Amino acid sequence: MIPREFAYERPESVADAAGLLRSHGDGARVLAGGHSLLPMMKLRLAAPETLVDIGGISSLRGITDAGSYFEIGALTRHADLAGSDLLGLACPVLASAAAGIGDPQVRNRGTIGGSLAQADPHGDLPAVLVALDGEVTAEGPDGTRTIPARDLFRGFLTTSLAADEILTAVRVPKAPHSTYVKFNRRAQDWAIAGVAAVVDGDSARIALTGVGAAPVRAEAAERAFWGGNAAEAAARAADGLDPPSDAAGSADYRRHLARVLTLRALEEAIGG
Amino acid sequence: MKSAVTMTVNGAPRTAEVEPRTLLVHLLREHLNLTGTHVGCDTSNCGACTVWLDDEAVKACTVLAVQAHGHEVTTIEGIAANGDLHPMQRAFHEHHGLQCGYCTPGMIMTAIKLVEAVPAPSDEEIRRGLEGNLCRCTGYENIVAAVRAASEVRV
Numbered sequence: 001m002i003p004r005e006f007a008y009e010r011p012e013s014v015a016d017a018a019g020l021l022r023s024h025g026d027g028a029r030v031l032a033g034g035h036s037l038l039p040m041m042k043l044r045l046a047a048p049e050t051l052v053d054i055g056g057i058s059s060l061r062g063i064t065d066a067g068s069y070f071e072i073g074a075l076t077r078h079a080d081l082a083g084s085d086l087l088g089l090a091c092p093v094l095a096s097a098a099a100g101i102g103d104p105q106v107r108n109r110g111t112i113g114g115s116l117a118q119a120d121p122h123g124d125l126p127a128v129l130v131a132l133d134g135e136v137t138a139e140g141p142d143g144t145r146t147i148p149a150r151d152l153f154r155g156f157l158t159t160s161l162a163a164d165e166i167l168t169a170v171r172v173p174k175a176p177h178s179t180y181v182k183f184n185r186r187a188q189d190w191a192i193a194g195v196a197a198v199v200d201g202d203s204a205r206i207a208l209t210g211v212g213a214a215p216v217r218a219e220a221a222e223r224a225f226w227g228g229n230a231a232e233a234a235a236r237a238a239d240g241l242d243p244p245s246d247a248a249g250s251a252d253y254r255r256h257l258a259r260v261l262t263l264r265a266l267e268e269a270i271g272g
Numbered sequence: 273m274k275s276a277v278t279m280t281v282n283g284a285p286r287t288a289e290v291e292p293r294t295l296l297v298h299l300l301r302e303h304l305n306l307t308g309t310h311v312g313c314d315t316s317n318c319g320a321c322t323v324w325l326d327d328e329a330v331k332a333c334t335v336l337a338v339q340a341h342g343h344e345v346t347t348i349e350g351i352a353a354n355g356d357l358h359p360m361q362r363a364f365h366e367h368h369g370l371q372c373g374y375c376t377p378g379m380i381m382t383a384i385k386l387v388e389a390v391p392a393p394s395d396e397e398i399r400r401g402l403e404g405n406l407c408r409c410t411g412y413e414n415i416v417a418a419v420r421a422a423s424e425v426r427v
Contacts, residue, residue: 001314007273008292008338031339038334039316041293051292055339079328103404104382105319108328109335187403188317 003041007050014139014168017054021164022141024050030166031055032075032114035106060113060168063087072170074113074136082107093131093178093196093269097124100180103188113167116152119159119214122190126153127215128180131196131207134172140165153214175200181265182209183257185248192248193257195237197265202227204269206262211243211254221262230270234263277341281306282350290337297321297332299340300347308348308377312406319405322378323347329385331404348377351384360384360422369418371409379405379415387423395420 011017021028027049031037040046054060060075063084070091072081081087081098088095101107101115101124115125116136129136129149136147138161152159161167175198182194194209195218204225206218218237225233238255245251274289281304288303300306300323312320314333321332324346351358360380363369370376379402386393386401393401398419399412407415 002295002298003293005291005293008275008336010338031336034336034339035316035334038336042314042333053339102316103319104386104401105322105329105331105404106316108325108330187406 001042003038004044004047006041006048008053009050010053010056012056014054014057014060014166015141017052017057017166018139018141018164020050020052021166024052026163028052028163030117032117033077033109033111034114035102035110036114036118036120054166065090066171069171069173072112072172074166074168074170075111076113078102078107078110078112078115079104081112090174090176091132091172091178093128093175093180093198094125094172097128097180097182097194097196100124100182106188112170116170117159117161117167119153119155119157120190121156121213122192122210124180124182124191124194124196124209127194127196127207127209129170129172130215130217131178131198131205132172132175133205134170136167136171137169138162138165139168144168156213158214177269179265179268181261181268183261190248193243193254193261195258195261195265197262197269199225199228199266199269204233204266206233206237206265208237208241208258208262211241211258216241218258218262225266228270230263230266233266234259237262275338277337279340279342280344282346288337292336292338294337295333296323296325296335296337296340296345299337300332300345306347306349310374310377312374312378312408317404317406318375318378318408319382320375320378322381322405324381324385329382346381348381351380358384359425360387360419363418363422363425364415367414367418367421369411369415371407371411375405375407375409379407383415383419383422387419391423393419393423 029048031053064071078098178198182191220236220239221233243254310320312318316334
């Protein structure tokens with residue numbers, strides 16, 4: 001399968017990349033690791049006129065320990081996140097989610113920025129960012145702004161990034177008691193449902209993958225957790241959910257998974 | 273519009289004129305006649321097209337040739353040294369780690385990196401590490417045996 005023809009640009013700075021996006025308008029797309037966009041282009045589900053490949057901008061790669069939080073460049077790959085001892089100890093929800101994305105070859109190419117900007121409802125990292133209450137940096141021709149996770153994901157494959165903005169960095173707080181658990185039936189498949197859990201003393205933040213068009217905060221479960229009751233919280237994890245039914249699982253099955261996986265995630269996070 | 277891409281393939285500099293939409297796997301197979309790298313599913317699932325890009329396993333059906341410009345690519349044709357099979361190739365041979373052989377180049381390219389990362393892998397680690405490579409003959413038992421044997425040669 002071959003993508004439709006397109007023009008290829010390889011800017012050397014974020015400013016140049018943003019300028020190219022503005023001058024090419026809606027016909028341009030940012031290429032990072034390419035493991036969501038290229039498959040869509042091969043299937044002709046996407047047909048950008050211009051690809052702006054930011055892969056050569058090396059300043060967008062790396063994990064920095066900034067004290068209470070981590071600053072992560074958008075081009076940092078899933079393999080880098082999964083293999084980071086820093087994240088493994090101080091932000092295991094991110095490291096464990098990255099370790100389970102796709103397969104080893106996919107993790108060698110796919111990036112955190114690309115995954116968040118793609119906003120696939122079955123992608124793992126959007127729910128992780130929401131559970132962590134993290135934020136991203138967006139750079140465009142008119143300047144730089146910070147978008148909190150709760151304002152980033154707008155729906156199916158949709159974010160609040162403007163067409164000429166580039167997601168350049170991700171900031172997540174340290175969260176040593178946290179984990180990500182997902183369920184699928186086939187090797188390397190997308191999550192049928194997944195749970196990102198971040199426990200901080202008596203409180204927890206819980207976000208779900210695969211049960212809506214965008215990550216869903218399990219707010220009833222968070223309230224029920226108060227004081228550390230994982231079983232009470234898990235019982236409420238599907239409250240208010242309206243999950244999709246498809247070949248991978250019915251809506252009821254996804255509600256069941258939300259409860260079961262929330263219990264597993266909270267117990268693991270508390271024990272971690 | 274075509275443009276020239278240059279990369280090191282199996283240790284030698286190679287240049288080709290390609291369209292931006294040309295996939296790395298097609299550059300290797302059709303422009304450089306390196307047909308050991310196979311196209312299986314063509315949807316980033318099966319791993320038959322696995323090569324090393326800058327010494328890491330990637331699926332060449334999901335990389336544009338232009339993205340590999342200036343980089344180093346290694347294919348199944350590039351891992352035997354002076355005519356001697358790589359220990360992983362030999363292990364697949366000795367343990368019958370293939371039936372139809374279609375997935376084998378990708379399996380071997382992934383397995384070598386797996387054993388480099390985890391020098392004495394358990395069977396579970398081997399199976400997880402090969403998650404991105406599918407064998408349509410379902411010949412996984414002998415593939416796992418081959419990778420285990422190759423890892424013991426290295427240890």
